Amino acid sequence: MFLLLVDPVTGETSPAALDSPLLAADDLAAIRGDGVFEAALLRDGEIRALEMHLARFANSARLLDLPGTSREVWEPALLQAATEAPDPGGDRVIRWFLSRGREGTGLLHGWIMVGMVPQSTxxxxxxxxxxxxxxxxxxxxxxxxxxxxxxxxxxxxxxxxxxxxxxxxxxxxxxxxxxxxxxxxxxxxxxxxxxxxxxxxxxxxxxxxxxxxxxxxxxxxxxxxxxxxxxxxxxxxxxxxxxxxxxxxxxxxxxxxxxxxxxxxxxxxxxxxxxxxxxxx
Structure with missing residues (x-):
């Protein structure tokens, strides 16, 4: 599994270990489920239907009155994750997440994960x-x-x-x-x-x-x-x-x-x- 942290405002990205601290204990994604995400098929280095996924990601956030879904931020971050994530062959899934962050701070939190499609699927x-x-x-x-x-x-x-x-x-x-x-x-x-x-x-x-x-x-x-x-x-x-x-x-x-x-x-x-x-x- 590959993890890329994303600043939804500046677009700054940084790869991180899966066991590194990611969310504060009071992050609204953890305690309220207050955020949105998308999941797309990653096959042969290409994110399937990326345009549609980005549009739905933005629409979901809009309905939650949640900023931070700028295409200028997320598209290059997703392409970076798709390129840098290890590719052992076979279908992978790329998922991206946007949290409202810690209550009262207004500081959004974003991240991208890439992993294999489960064997059960x-x-x-x-x-x-x-x-x-x-x-x-x-x-x-x-x-x-x-x-x-x-x-x-x-x-x-x-x-x-x-x-x-x-x-x-x-x-x-x-x-x-x-x-x-x-x-x-x-x-x-x-x-x-x-x-x-x-x-x-x-x-x-x-x-x-x-x-x-x-x-x-x-x-x-x-x-x-x-x-x-x-x-x-x-x-x-x-x-x-x-x-x-x-x-x-x-x-x-x-x-x-x-x-x-x-x-x-x-x-x-x-x-x-x-x-x-x-x-x-």
Whole structure:
């Protein structure tokens, strides 16, 4: 793992050992989860979809009234980290973080980490996963009515998402898929949901209240160029069980096939996973 400290104001950077002091005990990232982050695939020295990640990073910070996401600071720092981090071969993940810092100081804190994509994630890509549907407890579209809930923001407050995954594992599944109280599909705790329906790729509309995924957008760009119709829609729970293929899509997972939901095996069109792999890779 490689660590690069970043001053979000001046752009000054300095590599640091992983066991070096990083956060004060009262840093708001640690005690409140008050900050934002991004994670991108680092493959062959290139940060995948960097433009989209930087834009989402800035938007997440804006919704938290958090300064410090200047592209002039973060882009060169990220390129520096991608260049200086050891490369043993294979997919890596680059993550960058912005904390509001210590309460009352106004001194922002930033850092970048580069490491290998976990073996468990590579196995998900190869073998697919099982999932259960869980309610998020909110109706469709709540993000617009209550923006202070930060639905669709990539903040450091991931306790709820991780709790959902643990709950799914406790029920014998690998992952959760969130639903609204009125029965629409949202997302997984750490990924977007994409369905194949004939020659169309469909993903839940971000306006329903979910994070607009960079990898999902990257996939739609490539699929559209390859002749697929791609659309955002209000996807009903039932459509998960009739689709030609279902995937969880994220920067590190890429496209992970979902082969079972709530104990029911999903029908899958022959060859569709190979097609998806070609599109997203």
């Amino acid at each position: 590579l196995e998900m890509r190869r073998n697919g996963i099982t999932a259960v549907t869980l309610t998020r407890g909110v109706p469709a579209g709540l993000a617009h009515e209550a923006p202070w809930l930060l639905i669709g923001v990539k903040s450091l407050s991931y306790a709820g998402a991780l709790a959902a995954t643990r709950f799914a594992k406790g029920r014998g599944a690998d992952e959760a898929i969130f639903l609204t109280t009125d029965g629409f599909v949202l997302e997984a705790p750490l990924a977007n949901v994409v369905l194949a329906q004939g020659d169309t790729l469909v993903t839940p509309d971000p306006a329903l209240g979910l994070l607009h995924g960079t990898t999902q957008r990257f996939l739609f760009d490539r699929a559209g160029a390859a002749g697929w119709e791609c659309r955002y829609a209000r996807v009903r729970r039932e459509e998960l069980f009739s689709a030609d293929g279902v995937w969880l899509v994220s920067s590190t997972r890429m496209a992970v096939p979902v082969h079972t939901i709530n104990g029911t095996s999903l029908p899958t069109r022959p060859g569709i996973h190979r097609v998806m792999d070609e599109l997203i890779n």
